Structure formats: C-alpha cells, structure tokens
Amino acid sequence: MDLRGQPLEISSFTFRASTITTYLYSPTPAFLALIENIQEEMAVIASAPGKVLITGGYLVLERPNAGIVLSANARFYAIVKPLFDELRPDSWAWSWTDVKLTSPQMARETLYKMSLKHFILQCTSSETRNPFVEYAVQYAVAAAYATFDDAKKDVLQKQLLQGIDITILGSNDFYSYRNQIEARGLPLTPESLASLPPFTSITFNSEQANGENSKPEVAKTGLGSSAAMTTAVVAALLNYFGVVNLSSYSGSQHQENLDVVHIIAQTAHCMAQGKVGSGFDVSSAVYGSHRYVRFSPEVISSAQDAIRFMPLEEVIAEVLKRKWDHERTKFSLPPLMNLLLGEPGTGGSSTPSMVGAVKKWQKSDPQKSLDTWNKLSEANTTLEAQLNYLSKLAEEHWETYKGVIYSCSMNQSEKWMEQASEAISLEIVKALFGAKDAILNIRCHMRQMGQAAGIPIEPESQTQLLDATMNMPGVLLAGVPGAGGFDAVFAVTLGDSGNNLAKVWSSHNVLALLVKEDPRGVSIENADPRTNQITSGISSVRIV
Numbered sequence: 001m002d003l004r005g006q007p008l009e010i011s012s013f014t015f016r017a018s019t020i021t022t023y024l025y026s027p028t029p030a031f032l033a034l035i036e037n038i039q040e041e042m043a044v045i046a047s048a049p050g051k052v053l054i055t056g057g058y059l060v061l062e063r064p065n066a067g068i069v070l071s072a073n074a075r076f077y078a079i080v081k082p083l084f085d086e087l088r089p090d091s092w093a094w095s096w097t098d099v100k101l102t103s104p105q106m107a108r109e110t111l112y113k114m115s116l117k118h119f120i121l122q123c124t125s126s127e128t129r130n131p132f133v134e135y136a137v138q139y140a141v142a143a144a145y146a147t148f149d150d151a152k153k154d155v156l157q158k159q160l161l162q163g164i165d166i167t168i169l170g171s172n173d174f175y176s177y178r179n180q181i182e183a184r185g186l187p188l189t190p191e192s193l194a195s196l197p198p199f200t201s202i203t204f205n206s207e208q209a210n211g212e213n214s215k216p217e218v219a220k221t222g223l224g225s226s227a228a229m230t231t232a233v234v235a236a237l238l239n240y241f242g243v244v245n246l247s248s249y250s251g252s253q254h255q256e257n258l259d260v261v262h263i264i265a266q267t268a269h270c271m272a273q274g275k276v277g278s279g280f281d282v283s284s285a286v287y288g289s290h291r292y293v294r295f296s297p298e299v300i301s302s303a304q305d306a307i308r309f310m311p312l313e314e315v316i317a318e319v320l321k322r323k324w325d326h327e328r329t330k331f332s333l334p335p336l337m338n339l340l341l342g343e344p345g346t347g348g349s350s351t352p353s354m355v356g357a358v359k360k361w362q363k364s365d366p367q368k369s370l371d372t373w374n375k376l377s378e379a380n381t382t383l384e385a386q387l388n389y390l391s392k393l394a395e396e397h398w399e400t401y402k403g404v405i406y407s408c409s410m411n412q413s414e415k416w417m418e419q420a421s422e423a424i425s426l427e428i429v430k431a432l433f434g435a436k437d438a439i440l441n442i443r444c445h446m447r448q449m450g451q452a453a454g455i456p457i458e459p460e461s462q463t464q465l466l467d468a469t470m471n472m473p474g475v476l477l478a479g480v481p482g483a484g485g486f487d488a489v490f491a492v493t494l495g496d497s498g499n500n501l502a503k504v505w506s507s508h509n510v511l512a513l514l515v516k517e518d519p520r521g522v523s524i525e526n527a528d529p530r531t532n533q534i535t536s537g538i539s540s541v542r543i544v
C-alpha cells in the first residue's frame with residue numbers, strides 16, 4: 001500500500017511505530033522509505049503534568065526521605081513536526097540542521113542550527129533562549145543516536161535533515177492571571193479564570209531578576225512549568241524519533257519507555273538549571289502522582305563531568321545505563337478528597353535561594369537542624385500513613401466512609417467527633433484527626449526551619465491564611481507546598497466543601513485556581529490542544 005501523501009492518524013502511527021521496532025532488525029529499503037514517509041507526515045504531541053509537593057519539602061533532597069507529590073490537571077504540551085516538507089536535494093552534505101522553537105504564549109520564536117555531529121544547538125536569532133528546551137532537544141537526539149543501530153541512524157539522519165519544528169504550550173494554571181483579571185474588572189474567582197481563553201499570553205514579572213528577592217521571569221503559580229515543559233519536549237521528541245512508543249499504556253514495555261523519558265528529561269532539566277535538585281517535579285511530570293524518593297545525585301553529577309571530555313552520544317549512553325535508584329510508589333488521595341490551590345497574590349518565590357539557606361543552616365547548626373528534620377520526617381510519615389489508612393477504610397467500609405466524609409465536609413473539625421456513631425465511623429474520624437494533627441506538626445516544624453534558616457518558608461501572611469483555611473468546614477489539610485514561600489497554598493477538602501472554601505478565599509483576595517489532582521503522567525495526545533480546547537477551565541468550572 002502506498003501511503004505517500006495520505007494523512008495519517010496518530011493511532012495508525014502507533015501501530016506502525018511498534019511494527020517499525022520489530023522490522024528494523026532486517027529492514028528492506030522499501031520498508032525504510034515507508035517509515036520515512038510516515039514519520040515525515042507526523043506531528044507528535046506529548047503532554048506532561050504540573051505538580052504539588054504536599055509533604056517532603058527540603059527533606060526529599062536527601063535519600064531516603066520521601067515526598068508525596070500529586071500531579072495536576074494543568075499540563076504542558078509539546079508539538080513536534082518536521083520544519084520542511086521535503087528533504088532539500090543538497091541536504092545529504094549538510095552537517096547541521098534547523099530547529100525552530102515557538103512559544104505562542106510568550107510571543108517568542110527562536111531559530112537554531114543544530115550540529116549533526118555533536119548535537120549542539122546554536123541560536124541564530126536574537127530572541128531569548130530557553131535552556132530547558134535546548135537541553136531537551138540535544139539530549140533527546142543524542143539518546144536516539146545512542147540507542148539506534150546503523151539502519152535506524154540513517155532514517156534518523158534524514159528525519160533530522162527535515163528540521164525540527166517545536167511548539168510549546170502551558171495550561172493557564174501554570175501562570176498567574178491575577179493582574180489580567182483585575183485589569184478586566186472581573187471578580188477574583190475561579191469562574192473569571194475559566195473565562196480566559198486557553199493558553200492565554202503570560203504576564204512577565206515587572207521586576208528584573210537581579211535583586212536579592214528577585215521574582216521569577218514570569219508570574220507563575222509554582223506548579224513546575226519547567227519540569228513539565230522539559231518532560232513534554234523530551235517525550236514528544238523521543239516518540240517522534242521512534243526511541244519510545246508512549247501510545248500503549250500498559251505492560252513492562254511502557255514502564256521501560258517511561259524510564260527512558262525520565263532519565264533524559266531529568267538529566268536535561270538538571271543541566272538547564274545548573275543544579276541537581278531532588279527531581280520530584282520531573283518524576284511527577286513523567287509518572288504522575290506518587291510517593292517519591294530521590295535518585296542518587298551521582299548518576300547525574302558524573303555525566304556533568306564527563307560532558308567536558310566525552311562526545312554527547314557516549315555521555316547519554318552512559319547515563320541511560322546507570323543505576324537510577326529513584327523510588328516511586330503508588331499514592332493517591334483517599335476517595336472524596338480534593339486538592340485545591342489558592343493564590344494569595346504575593347508573587348511567587350525563588351526556590352534555589354531558599355534551598356541554599358536551608359543547607360547553610362544545616363552546616364552551621366548540625367545538631368538542631370537534624371532534630372528538626374527528624375521531627376519533620378516523622379510528621380510526614382504519619383500524614384502519609386493516615387491518608388493510606390483512610391484509603392483502606394474507604395475500600396473496606398465504603399458506605400460508612402462516604403457517610404462520615406459527607407457529614408464532616410459540612411462541619412468544622414471541632415464537630416467531627418459528633419459525626420461518629422459507631423466503631424468504624426469513629427475509626428474514620430480518628431484517622432481524619434490523625435492527618436490533621438500531622439499537617440499541623442509539619443507546618444510547625446517547617447516554620448521553625450524557616451526561622452532558623454532565616455527564610456520565609458511559611459511566612460506570617462501564609463500562616464494566617466492557612467489557619468483560617470483549616471478552621472473552615474470540611475477542610476482536612478492546608479499548607480505551603482514544596483519549598484513554601486509566597487507561591488499558591490494548598491488545601492485538601494472533604495466532599496464538596498472546596499466550593500465554599502473557594503468563595504471564602506475570594507472574599508479575602510485569595511484566588512482559588514482551577515487546578516485539581518490528576519494522577520496521569522506524561523502521555524501522547526491525539527490532537528493539538530488549541531483545537532481540542534483542553535483546559536482545566538473548560539473541563540470544569542466547578543472546583544471539585
């Protein structure tokens with residue numbers, strides 16, 4: 001069958017891609033031509049979620065401390081396709097190709113030349129650079145060369161000579177639109193957020209990133225746009241080249257594919273950031289919600305050194321072979337519980353400088369800092385255990401669980417005990433209190449850590465907001481996610497109580513975001529999100 005010129009669906013590519021892997025061990029020229037054609041026609045669209053780290057801020061930087069990370073329905077999209085329709089006749093002699101990166105929300109278009117020998121990108125337009133995407137492209141191409149045999153390398157070479165056209169789009173939820181909402185005279189409500197068009201232009205923070213309290217370049221909510229962006233680009237490229245096939249959702253092959261995406265995205269993200277963080281954000285962008293224990297930093301730091309004297313292809317081959325020992329255990333919120341985020345309008349924080357301050361404090365006061373860390377670790381473990389116990393109770397006693405959660409959702413916690421009429425419901429309420437006490441302990445030790453390190457981990461303004469939030473009917477947990485600071489706060493609410501909380505937040509100038517938990521990790525999309533109209537605002541105007 002001649003497929004030339006025929007439009008192909010992603011689903012047919014999926015089938016072909018798996019067939020490609022099988023047949024390339026003995027490819028015929030006709031078969032290679034067919035593959036080339038299919039790949040030429042295809043745009044690959046990948047998406048990866050943002051995150052909220054609800055326990056484990058700072059501690060998760062050190063193994064074996066765990067962090068509970070929830071992925072969000074806020075997603076970053078990468079659309080990858082050939083830049084030129086046809087191979088130019090003289091292209092066989094080229095030692096470079098073209099890469100175009102478009103970020104419509106930032107009104108940026110950046111052009112690069114990529115060396116086909118070293119896979120290094122050189123910016124040829126004067127536009128601002130995007131190191132996350134640059135590393136993602138270089139490492140994904142190097143990963144393809146590192147894993148392909150000669151026949152596949154030939155196909156890849158031709159695919160690269162067609163140029164790479166990358167478009168990146170982040171859901172509105174990654175960014176703060178408070179200023180636009182205010183400028184349009186709209187109320188500070190989730191409904192106003194939902195009325196914004198999908199992939200609205202991003203507000204740049206007015207202050208320059210040079211002062212000590214410098215704000216990030218864009219007004220963001222703290223959902224980890226760089227990790228989701230890097231992961232989406234890596235996944236789209238690896239799928240486009242045929243290194244992985246992310247379209248099949250189950251089985252050990254899928255897990256292996258996800259692991260390859262994780263290694264390349266994590267390595268690219270670290271290099272772009274110039275530091276090796278815990279990696280929970282890239283991990284949740286790849287695997288979705290889970291309990292995370294970090295990888296040993298050496299798996300990447302050795303690559304950072306090797307890059308100076310080894311060809312990139314060999315460095316990446318080596319990184320792929322290393323023992324990646326990050327742990328990811330299934331975790332999800334118990335049923336009938338919802339994640340809610342509230343943006344207090346204080347502008348976001350710079351995480352690296354806060355991490356630096358905590359590390360400095362650990363060095364200067366090892367005894368006390370260890371004591372605080374041990375207490376924090378204990379409280380984190382308790383919260384996790386209580387939530388897991390609630391999930392178990394829900395599974396074993398669904399009707400009772402449902403009844404208790406709904407009645408507690410309409411009451412402040414001081415009245416929760418009254419909702420328990422027999423042994424099982426009492427057990428459920430006790431576990432709710434166990435979780436609530438644990439988050440209060442976590443907050444207390446986080447505040448102590450902030451005071452000792454001289455940084456606002458839970459600043460006074462957030463303390464007031466969180467205390468008021470925890471006193472609202474149906475609120476189980478509230479806290480500062482991740483590193484804390486002035487980013488959006490989180491709450492976990494019972495039943496439908498999140499709607500009421502959103503209203504109360506609005507009346508206190510706190511904007512409830514449209515973000516919900518969505519356990520899905522990286523995935524391949526079958527349509528451009530701009531035509532598909534995928535936004536959390538459209539999927540739900542209601543909060544919970």
Ligand SMILES: Nc1ncnc2c1ncn2[C@@H]1O[C@H](COP(=O)(O)OP(=O)(O)O)[C@@H](O)[C@H]1O
Pocket residue numbers: 103105106130132168169170216217218220222223224225226227229
């Ligand atoms: N839609 C986008 N297009 C291009 N670059 C983006 C986009 N969204 C975020 N970025 C870039 O990603 C970086 C944000 O990363 P970072 O400061 O680590 O924030 P986060 O905590 O959200 O990961 C910024 O440099 C920003 O320029």
Ligand SMILES: C[C@@](O)(CCOP(=O)(O)OP(=O)(O)O)CC(=O)O
Pocket residue numbers: 053056057058059060061222223224277278279280281351355481482483484
């Ligand atoms: C301190 C940390 O443990 C958590 C930081 O969490 P955030 O969610 O605040 O992170 P950013 O998205 O980078 O702002 C550092 C780490 O684990 O890397």
